[in-house]
Structure formats: structure tokens, C-alpha cells
Amino acid sequence: MTGTERQDLGLFTDLYQLTMLDAYLQEGMQDDAVFTLFVRRLPNERKFLLAAGLDPLLETIENLSFSDDDLRYLKEQNFSQQLIDYLRDFEFTGQVRALPEGTVFFENEPIVEIKAPLPQAQLIETLVMNQIHLQTLLASKGARVAHAAEKRPVLDFGARRVHGIDAGKKGSRALYLSGIAATSNMLAARTYGLPVAGTMAHSYIQAHDSEYQALKNFTQVFPETVLLVDTIDTLKGVEKVIQLANELGDDFKVKGIRLDSGDLGDLAVKARKLLDEHNLHHLEIIASGGLDEHKIAQLIADRAPIDGFGVGTGMGVSDDAAALDMAYKLVEYAGKGRLKLSSGKPVLPGEKQVFRESGDNFRRDTIARAEEQLPGEPLLKKVMQSGKRLPSHQRDIEEIRQYAQQQLNKLPEYVSSISSKEKSYPIEISDKLASYQKEITEHLKQEG
Amino acid sequence: MTGTERQDLGLFTDLYQLTMLDAYLQEGMQDDAVFTLFVRRLPNERKFLLAAGLDPLLETIENLSFSDDDLRYLKEQNFSQQLIDYLRDFEFTGQVRALPEGTVFFENEPIVEIKAPLPQAQLIETLVMNQIHLQTLLASKGARVAHAAEKRPVLDFGARRVHGIDAGKKGSRALYLSGIAATSNMLAARTYGLPVAGTMAHSYIQAHDSEYQALKNFTQVFPETVLLVDTIDTLKGVEKVIQLANELGDDFKVKGIRLDSGDLGDLAVKARKLLDEHNLHHLEIIASGGLDEHKIAQLIADRAPIDGFGVGTGMGVSDDAAALDMAYKLVEYAGKGRLKLSSGKPVLPGEKQVFRESGDNFRRDTIARAEEQLPGEPLLKKVMQSGKRLPSHQRDIEEIRQYAQQQLNKLPEYVSSISSKEKSYPIEISDKLASYQKEITEHLKQEG
Incomplete structure (x- = not known):
């Protein structure tokens, strides 16, 4: 187990999963089912x-279970004794096929x-979606922000x-694997072994009667720190550092x-000039305050002398x-496509595979039936x-992060660009999968 | 303690809170501080x-603590032994003044x-913001959705x-207190005593070889259920219910x-007609699928015969x-405004109070220094x-929900309306607070 996460999350499910379970048990419907998790349309x-959270x-x-409190609660909700007994002994025994974390994917x-x-497979729907959704959402955002920063660290x-x-x-974990350099969140860092970053807040400066004294005192405790300079007046703050x-x-x-407020580009230019005039060339300038990938891209396009970015809420x-x-x-249920x-x-319908053809960059993907052998990497x-x-698919967070970086580096420019105007990456459906889908659709329409 | 929540969340903090703490301890800065949590600008x-999460x-x-693992981790991060000892014995001893949950507030x-x-007060910043932000964000959204539904239940x-x-x-808790009728989330319901709702998913229908058989089997286990009818063809699904x-x-x-897909308004009219033609007037129509307050308001304006709404992601x-x-x-620190x-x-700056003047509706708010006595309710x-x-301020979730409803009912129409075009609610700053702010600003500018 990593960290303090308790695993009795069995009850993190929707009511309807449990009513359906109760019905399945009473109908004796316990054959194998296949469920596919996917994104219908990209925002x-x-x-x-960028896949994350797996x-x-x-x-x-692996550790999913129901506590006695959970079972008592379900009994009060008038679920059948058969369901309560089933959940008391619950153990997931299924197979999972998945995109490794850090894999780029499409609709x-x-x-x-x-x-x-x-x-x-029905019971865990809510948990599977909630967890993969959260981390994939944030890894996908983080990859854009890291891309915009063009190798400068983003915190x-x-x-x-x-x-x-x-x-x-888990969000900090997802952001780190997507290319973000470090987190300020101590619990995330301890739980997942992430690098941490952070220095001081305005409150530290404010609590002292003199900004200069505050800066000086802090460096006595943490000599190699980054000093916040915008509490009163940014450029005067820089002068105090000098x-x-x-x-x-x-x-x-x-x-x-x-720098955490004001016109960050303009202030960075002026602060850099002041620092350089006093031979403080080695002092880096970190910018934060309402940043996102578009603002970062603009600052870099404007050649703002910023060495790293702190990004919070928007990301x-x-x-x-x-x-x-x-x-x-x-x-699929009981061997039949659904x-x-x-x-x-x-x-x-059915179990599927994705084949990705690449050269220097990814070229196109084909979604196929699982048993097909098509050109490209499955x-x-x-x-x-x-x-x-x-065990062959357990990797530490650094390996995942490196793999994600390799994936992101193979995106064609028209896909990795943060602008949203260009064409989409080509996704095809294999002939066999298309005819399988058609066959089942025809059958359902006749039944309906 | 409510539910399974573990309270060793001491480490849910930003790195810089701990570096500042280390510095405060070494500087002997342990006088009383006042921190104010507020929203600078409304979206x-x-x-x-709507305040929530308190x-x-x-x-x-009250139960905040650091585990031995936490302290070991901090030691590895090279924090001082003084800080580690301080956190080992950590106990919050301060005072909290707050808007009761369910209070309407403004920027x-x-x-x-x-x-x-x-x-x-510095240590808990991250936790306080994270938790009040989450629940206030969702309660504020939930209140809009419930308002749009005009007394019809929203799930x-x-x-x-x-x-x-x-x-x-906690989001489900916030939504419930804001006026949402029930949640599908079993863990939230058990933890906070919320009503639950939900029936069946498409997968249940799909797993059966016949939609009719699926509907019939489900009613044998749960006779008083709500049946999902859009898996194959919505109106044919309704005919099967008949x-x-x-x-x-x-x-x-x-x-x-x-109904969970398609043109919900049109399908509701046709489904209602079919049901009524077969004397099934008492069957309610619940609509779901990508809904938010604007779509619900439009359905109601169009007089769609929908009796309740299921709302998920957007809310x-x-x-x-x-x-x-x-x-x-x-x-404020050490008795001085900051x-x-x-x-x-x-x-x-300083400790503050908000005075709200009301008639039938709320009329205007004045933000004042804490010791002022102004017209209106503090x-x-x-x-x-x-x-x-x-104990005088501990209320159960039903009391909070009723209080929130009273608050929402006193909003003038131009504030409660979900359209975003109208004027803002009037917020004033008392003369005393304004001059106190001016005085400290002047002082800081001289110092700077």
C-alpha cells in the first residue's frame, strides 16, 4: 500500500449499482461481462x-472491501440478505487490460x-470512472501547461x-507524471514520493513590522530560498533583496x-535588470498568480525573463x-457483444485493442477487435x-513520468500545440470492428 | 466523528506553510494572528x-494531528527538530468565527x-481553503440548479x-444542503445521512437478451422502481413499460x-401522452443526461412534462x-492590523463583521470592524x-438545509435568477473599516 489511503471504498458506488447487483444475484446473472472505459468526445x-490513475x-x-458499518447501513436500506452476504465476502477476481499510465490517447x-x-464489474463502475477521470483530466491539463513552459520548471x-x-x-501525482516539476502539497509528496517546492507567503512578510527584516530573518533559517517580493511594491521588494x-x-x-501579482512580464524585465545591475545574475525569477498554459505561452513569446512558473487553481x-x-x-456479456x-x-462492442502506427511521430490509430493483428503497436x-x-506492469512514478514524456515527444506538432484551431489526430475503426458493431445494432433494432 | 474520515490530515498543507512555521518558531513569533477567508471576486x-463545509x-x-510517518517524512526533508516536536504535540487552540453553513454571502x-x-493559523491555511472552497463552490452551484427546477426534485x-x-x-453533502433532493453516492449518504436515489443503468438492460425481460425482471426485485427506457429506442421502451x-x-x-438521451423535452411530451393514453397518469417522468440549470430552465419554460431531474457532472x-x-x-498580528x-x-484588515439589512428580502450588506454595532443582522x-x-452551533444536515432554504428564499429575484445579466447585490464597507484600511495602507507605503 502506498501511504495512508484506506481501502474500504466498496461503498464508493452509486445506489443503482447495488440495486442492479441485487437483481443480478437473484436472477443468477454472474457470467463474465466486459466493460470498456473511454472518452466519447474530447473537450x-x-x-x-494522457492516461493516468491506473x-x-x-x-x-485489489483491496476493495466493505466494512461492518457499510453492511449494516445497506441492511437498513432494505437490500437483500443475499446481497449483504455477497458484499461481505467481496473480492475482485477479474482481468484488467489498460493503457499504461502516461499513454497518450484519443476519443x-x-x-x-x-x-x-x-x-x-458493475459494482466498481463508479470508483473506476471517478479515479481514472480525475487523474486523466489533470494529467492532460498538466501536459499542456508543461508544454507551454518549454522546459522551464512548473510548480x-x-x-x-x-x-x-x-x-x-492524486491530482498532484497526475500533474507530476504529466511533466510538472514538483508539488507544494506535502501529503501528496509523501504519499507518492513526489518532489516538493515552495518558500514563503505574503503572510510571513505581513506578520513582520518590516519587509526587509522579514526577508532577512527567513534567509537565516532557509539560506537557499526564493524570496517573495510583491507584498508591498514589487520593485522596491527587489531592491530590498539587493x-x-x-x-x-x-x-x-x-x-x-x-513575483505573484501585477504585470508579470513587465515586472520580470525590470526585476531582471535591477538584479543584473547588482551582479545578481544567478538569482532566478519565478512567476505565479493566475497562470495557465496560454498566459505562460504569451510570457515566453514576449521573452519575459522568467525561469520557472508556479501554477495553482487553473491547472x-x-x-x-x-x-x-x-x-x-x-x-459483452456471456460471450455476446453488447x-x-x-x-x-x-x-x-466487445473486447478491443488500439493499434498505433508511428514514425518519428505518432501517425494514426486504429481501434480494432481484441483478437485482430494490425500494423502498429498494440x-x-x-x-x-x-x-x-x-508485477510486470508495476512501475514507479519516475518511470511513468519518463514514459509519458516519450509519448508526448512523439505527438505531431498539430496535436501537441496548445492552440485549439487545428485538425484532429486520425482515429480509425477496423473493418472487423465496424461490421461487428453493425451486426449487433441490426439485431438490437429487430429486437426493439 | 462522522463516518470513516481519518483525521490525521496535518500533512495536508503546502511546503511553504511548514517553512514559514519553522521560521516563526525560531523567531519566537507565536502571538495571536487573525486570518480572514473570503472570495475576492465572484465568477x-x-x-x-452559499457558505458550506464549515x-x-x-x-x-479539532482532531488535527501528525502521524509518526508524517514526522519521519518531515525529518527526512530537513526540517528542524523544533518544528518536528511542535507538530508532534500539535493541537489547535484558536477561536473561529464564521458564517453558519447555508448562509448566502458575496464578494x-x-x-x-x-x-x-x-x-x-498559518499551518491550517491549505486545509481550510481546500475544504471550504470545495463545499461552497458546489453548494453555490447546487442552489442554482435547484432554483431552476422550481420545486421539482433534482437528484x-x-x-x-x-x-x-x-x-x-463532501460535494454530495454540499449539494444536499443547497436544496438538491438526494444523492446516488452511497458513501456520501452513509457518511452524512443523506437521502439516496437511483434505479438502473443501461448495462442492466444490455446484459439481458430482451429489453422487455430486463424491465420485468427488475420490477420483480424492486417493484416500486423507476425504469430506464432509452437503451434502444425511447418510445418503444415506453411501450414496453405499458x-x-x-x-x-x-x-x-x-x-x-x-429518459437519459435525445431531445428530452420532445420525448417527455410523447412519453407522457403514451402513458396517459394507457391510464398510467401516476407514472412520473425523470430526465437526465448532460443537464445543468440553463437546460432545466429551458425545459420548464417549454412546459416539458418532467417531474424530476437527474444531474451529474456539470453540477x-x-x-x-x-x-x-x-x-x-x-x-492582524500581535494586535496590529495587517x-x-x-x-x-x-x-x-483586522477582525470583521458583516451586517445584513433585510425586509422581505435581503437589502444590503455592510462589512465592518468586528466591534462595530450597525443596523442589520451580524x-x-x-x-x-x-x-x-x-455545541450551540452544531446543527444536523437537515437543519442546515432548512436554514439555507430560508436564506435563498430571501434573495431578491435579481440575485437568485440564474441569468447573469443583471446588477449586483450592494455591499458596502463601513466608514471605520475604510479608514482603518487607509491608515494601514499609508503606514505600509511609508515603510515600503
Whole structure:
């Protein structure tokens, strides 16, 4: 287990999963089902997504259980004794095939395919979607922000306004694997072994009667810090840092300054000039305050002398696209392909594979039936068998981050660009999968 | 303690809170500080906010602690032994004044004011903001959705795409107190005693070889259910419900049908007509699928015969405004008012009170110094003293929900309307507070 996460999340499910389970048990419907997790349409602001959240999810599923309190609660809700008994002994025994974390993917491509007895696969729907949705959403946003920063480090300062504790922890993990350099969130860092970053807030300066004294005192405790200079007047703050450098001489070990308000580009130019005039060339300038990928790209296009960025809320809640149109759909039961025809929401039936053709860059993907052999790399890997994670697919967060970087580096420029105007990456459906879908649709229409 | 929430969330903080703490301890700066939590500017899509999250937050603060693992981790990060010892014995001993949950508020108004020794009040910043931000964000969204539904029940179906487990639990609580009728999230319902709702998913229908058989089987396990009818063809699905009613006769106890795709208004009219033609007037029509307050308002304006709404993602992530510009700022230390001048981010110094003048509706608010006595109701109440919650301010979720409803009912129409075009609610700053702010600003400018 990583960190303090409790695994009795069995009850993190929707009421209807349990009513359906109760019905399945009473009908004796426990054959194998296959569910596919995918994103139906990408948000307008995204041209690719980055898969994330799988490893922590599998760990949770491996240990999924119901507490006595949970079972008592369900009894009070008038569920059958058969269901209560089933959940008391619950153990996930299924197979999971999935895109490894850090894989780039597109609309309609399976992210996770779960094959398990129907009640098991149904029960975990809410948890699977919630967890993969959260981390994929934030990794996909983080990749854009890191891309815009063009190799300059981006620090995740979002803990205070992301949506709750779990998003704070797992979101910081997702952002790190997407290319963000470090997090300010101590619990996330401890839980997932992430690098941490951060220095001081305005309150520290404010609590002192003199800004100069505050800066000086802080460097005595943390000599190699980054000093926040905008509490009263940014450029006067920079002058105080210079004064401090003069006073401390060789004892001045400060690494940089942080600007957190105002016209960041203009202030960075002026601060850089002041610092350079006093031979403080090595002091870096970190900028923060309402930043996102577009503002960062603009600052860089304007050649603002900024060495790193602190990015909080906009990235941490993915504010330009705060949710993905993600779905977890039954595609096979008892050996028969399944779909639904609900208008505007097509489903690809059966177990599937995605084949990706590449040269220097990714060229095109084909979604196919699982047993097909098509040109390109098959992207879905078996990661869990009989309810246990396969050790061959367990990687530490640094390996995942490197893999994600390799994936992102292979995106064609028209996909990786943060502008949203260009064409989409080509996704095809194999002939066999298309005719399988057609066959089942015809059958359903006759039945309907 | 409510539910399974572990309280060792001490480490849910930003790195810089701990570096500042380390410095405060070494400087001997442990006098009382006052921090104010407020929202600087409302999102364009909001004309009021609904305070939420206080009671679970206070419970967490009352029990805040650091585990041995946490302390070991901090030691590895090279924090001082003085800080580690301080955190080992950490106990919050401060005072909290706050808007009771369910209070309507506006920009710059204090939501929470915390008075405690500086290191304590600094440490909890990240947690306080994260938790009040999440629940206030979602309660404010939920109030709009419930308002749009004009007394028809709205069901919270968001668990699968809200941002993580904590957002799933506490978000459902926030939505319920804002006027949403029930949640599908079992863990949230058990933890906070919320009503639950939900029936069946498409996968249940799909797993059966015949839609009719699926509907029939489900009613045998849950006779008083709501049947989902759009898996293959919505109106043919309705005809199957009618066929089932004919077959079962007096044993037909089904309460309603659910539409989840297509043109919901048009389908509701046609489904209502079909049901009524077969004397199934008592069957309710529930609509779901990509709904938000604007779509619900449009359906109601079009007189769609819909009796209740299921709303998921858009409400659960507050997708039109996924974050609030919330801040937690030092406003007093060691008896002296404090602020910062960072451009565009003004702060109101010192302990404050909000006085609200009302007739039938709320008329205007005045933000004042805490010791002032002005016309209107003082909104901030003392809820924690010496680190312990005051029992007089502990209310159960039903009381909070009723109070929120009373608050929402007193909003003038131009504020409660979900359209975003009209004028803002009037907020004034008292003369005394304005001159106090001016005085401290002048002083800071001289110092700077």
C-alpha cells in the first residue's frame, strides 16, 4: 500500500449499482461481462488526453472491501440478505487490460477494459470512472501547461483550491507524471514520493513590522530560498533583496525571487535588470498568480525573463475543461457483444485493442477487435489477472513520468500545440470492428 | 466523528506553510494572528455564494494531528527538530468565527475568521481553503440548479466524474444542503445521512437478451422502481413499460420512467401522452443526461412534462465556474492590523463583521470592524473557542438545509435568477473599516 489511503471504498458506488447487483444475484446473472472505459468526445480545448490513475486504482480494487458499518447501513436500506452476504465476502477476481499510465490517447479509444463476473464489474463502475477521470483530466491539463513552459520548471501550487483532499493527493501525482516539476502539497509528496517546492507567503512578510527584516530573518533559517517580493511594491521588494545581498556578502545564498501579482512580464524585465545591475545574475525569477498554459505561452513569446512558473487553481481544477465525457459501458456479456443505441452515444462492442502506427511521430490509430493483428503497436496491456496486479506492469512514478514524456515527444506538432484551431489526430475503426458493431445494432433494432 | 474520515490530515498543507512555521518558531513569533477567508471576486456566472463545509472542517481541525510517518517524512526533508516536536504535540487552540453553513454571502465578505497563535493559523491555511472552497463552490452551484427546477426534485448523480473520493463525499453533502433532493453516492449518504436515489443503468438492460425481460425482471426485485427506457429506442421502451403494466395488472407498482438521451423535452411530451393514453397518469417522468440549470430552465419554460431531474457532472464539478477566487489572508498580528498591497488584490484588515439589512428580502450588506454595532443582522458567529467546537452551533444536515432554504428564499429575484445579466447585490464597507484600511495602507507605503 502506498501511504495512508484506506481501502474500504466498496461503498464508493452509486445506489443503482447495488440495486442492479441485487437483481443480478437473484436472477443468477454472474457470467463474465466486459466493460470498456473511454472518452466519447474530447473537450474543445483538448486535442489529446494522457492516461493516468491506473496504478492507484488497481491497488484499491485489489483491496476493495466493505466494512461492518457499510453492511449494516445497506441492511437498513432494505437490500437483500443475499446481497449483504455477497458484499461481505467481496473480492475482485477479474482481468484488467489498460493503457499504461502516461499513454497518450484519443476519443473512443479504450482506456481500461474490465472482464469479470457481471456483478463485480458493475459494482466498481463508479470508483473506476471517478479515479481514472480525475487523474486523466489533470494529467492532460498538466501536459499542456508543461508544454507551454518549454522546459522551464512548473510548480504545482494548487492544493488550496483543488476539489478536496483526494484530488489534492492524486491530482498532484497526475500533474507530476504529466511533466510538472514538483508539488507544494506535502501529503501528496509523501504519499507518492513526489518532489516538493515552495518558500514563503505574503503572510510571513505581513506578520513582520518590516519587509526587509522579514526577508532577512527567513534567509537565516532557509539560506537557499526564493524570496517573495510583491507584498508591498514589487520593485522596491527587489531592491530590498539587493540590499540584503550587499549586507550578507558571501553569506547571501538566496536562489531567486518570486513575483505573484501585477504585470508579470513587465515586472520580470525590470526585476531582471535591477538584479543584473547588482551582479545578481544567478538569482532566478519565478512567476505565479493566475497562470495557465496560454498566459505562460504569451510570457515566453514576449521573452519575459522568467525561469520557472508556479501554477495553482487553473491547472488543479482544469478550469477550461473541468470534466471529460468519460463512459464505462457494457460491451459483452456471456460471450455476446453488447451495445446501446441511445441517441448520440455510440458504443463499440466487445473486447478491443488500439493499434498505433508511428514514425518519428505518432501517425494514426486504429481501434480494432481484441483478437485482430494490425500494423502498429498494440496499446492496451494486461495489467491485472484473477484480481491481482501483474508485477510486470508495476512501475514507479519516475518511470511513468519518463514514459509519458516519450509519448508526448512523439505527438505531431498539430496535436501537441496548445492552440485549439487545428485538425484532429486520425482515429480509425477496423473493418472487423465496424461490421461487428453493425451486426449487433441490426439485431438490437429487430429486437426493439 | 462522522463516518470513516481519518483525521490525521496535518500533512495536508503546502511546503511553504511548514517553512514559514519553522521560521516563526525560531523567531519566537507565536502571538495571536487573525486570518480572514473570503472570495475576492465572484465568477461571472454567480451573483451570490452559499457558505458550506464549515462543520466537517471544524471537526477535522479539532482532531488535527501528525502521524509518526508524517514526522519521519518531515525529518527526512530537513526540517528542524523544533518544528518536528511542535507538530508532534500539535493541537489547535484558536477561536473561529464564521458564517453558519447555508448562509448566502458575496464578494469580500469574511466566510471564516480564525484567531490563533500565528504558527497554528498559518499551518491550517491549505486545509481550510481546500475544504471550504470545495463545499461552497458546489453548494453555490447546487442552489442554482435547484432554483431552476422550481420545486421539482433534482437528484445528484455526479459521483463518477466529480474530482475524487473526497469531492464525491463532501460535494454530495454540499449539494444536499443547497436544496438538491438526494444523492446516488452511497458513501456520501452513509457518511452524512443523506437521502439516496437511483434505479438502473443501461448495462442492466444490455446484459439481458430482451429489453422487455430486463424491465420485468427488475420490477420483480424492486417493484416500486423507476425504469430506464432509452437503451434502444425511447418510445418503444415506453411501450414496453405499458405492456408490462398490462401484463402485471394490480401487481404493477412502478413509479416512473427515466429518459437519459435525445431531445428530452420532445420525448417527455410523447412519453407522457403514451402513458396517459394507457391510464398510467401516476407514472412520473425523470430526465437526465448532460443537464445543468440553463437546460432545466429551458425545459420548464417549454412546459416539458418532467417531474424530476437527474444531474451529474456539470453540477458536480461546477463546470461553468470550477473554482472561486478564494483567499486566506493575514489581517492582524500581535494586535496590529495587517494587509498587503499586491496590485489588484486588496485586503480588509483586522477582525470583521458583516451586517445584513433585510425586509422581505435581503437589502444590503455592510462589512465592518468586528466591534462595530450597525443596523442589520451580524452574520459571523463564534463557532469554535480554545480549539473546541461550541455545541450551540452544531446543527444536523437537515437543519442546515432548512436554514439555507430560508436564506435563498430571501434573495431578491435579481440575485437568485440564474441569468447573469443583471446588477449586483450592494455591499458596502463601513466608514471605520475604510479608514482603518487607509491608515494601514499609508503606514505600509511609508515603510515600503
